[in-house]
Structure formats: C-alpha cells, structure tokens
Amino acid sequence: MAGATDVLLRLEAGRLKAKRLVSIAELPELCGIRSSATSLHLGAGAYLTDLMADPGFRTELPSAFEAARQFASPQIRNRATLGGNIGNASPAADMVPPLIALGAEATLASKRGARTLPVEELFLGFGKTAIRPDELIREVVVPRRKGSFQAFAKFGSRGANVISVVNMAMCLELDGDRVARARVAYGSVAPKPYRASKVEAYLTGQVLSERLAAGAKEAVLSDIAPIDDVRGSKRHKQRLAVNATQDALSRALAGVRA
Ligand SMILES: Cc1cc2nc3c(=O)[nH]c(=O)nc-3n(C[C@H](O)[C@H](O)[C@H](O)COP(=O)(O)OP(=O)(O)OC[C@H]3O[C@@H](n4cnc5c(N)ncnc54)[C@H](O)[C@@H]3O)c2cc1C
Missing domain, CATH: 3.30.390.50 (CO dehydrogenase flavoprotein, C-terminal domain)
Structure with missing residues (x-):
C-alpha cells in the first residue's frame, strides 16, 4: 500500500484479504517530480498535493492538474498517490484519462529490471492491471506538450x-x-x-x-x-x-x- 486510501477501504469492506501489509509510502525512489528536456517524470509515490504544488505539473499539464484539483478532498489528496490511483485500476480513476490523453508511459520496476508501458496498456479490466506481482510503478513519464x-x-x-x-x-x-x-x-x-x-x-x-x-x-x-x-x-x-x-x-x- 502507498497512501492506503483505497487499500484500507477494501480491507474494511472484506474485498481484500491480507495477512501482512507492506507500506511503500514515501520511499525516496518512488517520490519526487523532475523534468527533462522532453518529459516530466512524476514519481508514482508522489501525493496529489505535491503534484499540484509543482510549477511544471501545473503549467505544462493543465488537464492533469485539473483532475487533481477536482480529486476528492484536501485530506485525501494529502495521502492519495498517483501510483495508487493507477494501481487500484478503477475505471473511474480521475488521474488516468489525462495521463492517457497526454501519451504518458509508466515505468515498472522489479528486481529483474525495468520496463515501460503506455498508461492505457496497464489496464486489463475492472481492478486488473498488467503490473506483475513483483513489480512496482516507479514513475510516470509524461511528454512535454507545450502549446497543446x-x-x-x-x-x-x-x-x-x-x-x-x-x-x-x-x-x-x-x-x-x-x-x-x-x-x-x-x-x-x-x-x-x-x-x-x-x-x-x-x-x-x-x-x-x-x-x-x-x-x-x-x-x-x-x-x-x-x-x-x-x-x-x-x-x-x-x-x-x-x-x-x-x-x-x-x-x-x-x-x-x-
Ligand atoms: C473519501 C475518498 C474519496 C476519493 N475520491 C477519489 C476521487 O475523487 N477520484 C479518484 O480517482 N479516486 C478517489 N478515491 C480513491 C483513492 O483515493 C485513489 O485511487 C488514490 O489515488 C489511491 O492512492 P493510494 O496511494 O491511497 O493507493 P493505495 O490504497 O495505497 O493503493 C491502491 C492500489 O494500488 C497499488 N499501488 C499503490 N502504489 C503502487 C505502485 N507504486 N506500484 C504498483 N501498485 C501500487 C496498491 O497495491 C493497491 O492495490 C477516493 C477515496 C476516498 C477514500
């Protein structure tokens, strides 16, 4: 679990059984937002509040910024992560359509190495993703689309x-x-x-x-x-x-x- 805003609800509702929970919240390798010449790299562990505070996110990705602004409430945005919104694989996830429309790719990392997938290819069905059991979303890479x-x-x-x-x-x-x-x-x-x-x-x-x-x-x-x-x-x-x-x-x- 990252922010656990989905995981805890699923546990409480009995829709998820877990003997042990491992928190990946605030792992440095998953956090942070950086920009390169061609892309913005959004850490999967970034909280929505942190994304919204980033000037590059706000000015270059106004559709994703608007999705974050309309997301839940300030309390949830302080805990909800970008990676959790993708990993939960809800058809209603608010951050996902902007990422798909922007042509974003997810970097999936495991002990075996890293691979990238277009965000739309991560989803296989309701609650189902192409993320393998030993993989984490490390970051989401969004091409800069200046002037779009x-x-x-x-x-x-x-x-x-x-x-x-x-x-x-x-x-x-x-x-x-x-x-x-x-x-x-x-x-x-x-x-x-x-x-x-x-x-x-x-x-x-x-x-x-x-x-x-x-x-x-x-x-x-x-x-x-x-x-x-x-x-x-x-x-x-x-x-x-x-x-x-x-x-x-x-x-x-x-x-x-x-
Ligand atoms: C009151 C309330 C309001 C909400 N409103 C909205 C809303 O307006 N819009 C919306 O879209 N959602 C909403 N949600 C749902 C939820 O907040 C989001 O989906 C959130 O982004 C989940 O992030 P999280 O870090 O809490 O994920 P978690 O609950 O920690 O994890 C969710 C799933 O993603 C997996 N996961 C987490 N991080 C990674 C990673 N790095 N790599 C691979 N898998 C990962 C977990 O294993 C788990 O299966 C709401 C929830 C609540 C409780």
Missing part, C-alpha cells in the same frame, strides 16, 4: 468529494486551427479507462469549428459503450461524455480565435 490544448472534465452526483460518473480528458496538438493530432480518453464508460480511437480519428486533420464540435456527438456515441449501474444510466453517461467532448472542443475553438 488540454482539457479535463468530471461529472459526479454532487460538486465535490465524489467518484466520477463520467470523466474525460483531451489533448489536441494544433497547427493553427487544424487538429494535427488528437488524444481523447474517458473514465467510467467501460470496465477500464478507455482511449477513444474513433473520436481521435474523427478529430485528427480537421479544422476546429462549431460544426466539428456538434458532429463529435456521433463519434462519441459510436465509440463508448457505458452500462447502466448505481452511478447512472447508460443514456445519462453517454450524454455527459458527449457534453464534455463538445464543451472541450468549443473551448479549443475559442482559444484559437482569441
């Missing part, structure tokens, strides 16, 4: 301290008003965080316009397949995902027109 348009949106049953009914992150590389490259990811619309390749294909190469934003509805609906569950109906989640996508595209358009 980034957005994050989260919908819950109330305004704060809530698990997402739907969340969405978008990163657009723009060439003037043309979308040179689009990466879009959603949470809570599938058993695992979901990279929306049809939405990306719909946007790539297109000029930003009101028409493009309006037409995104069809691409979103053909891409995601949420289910009815305790947090909301399939129809409600579809509508939230469409609204989040169209709103982000409208903001991108306003940005290029400004």
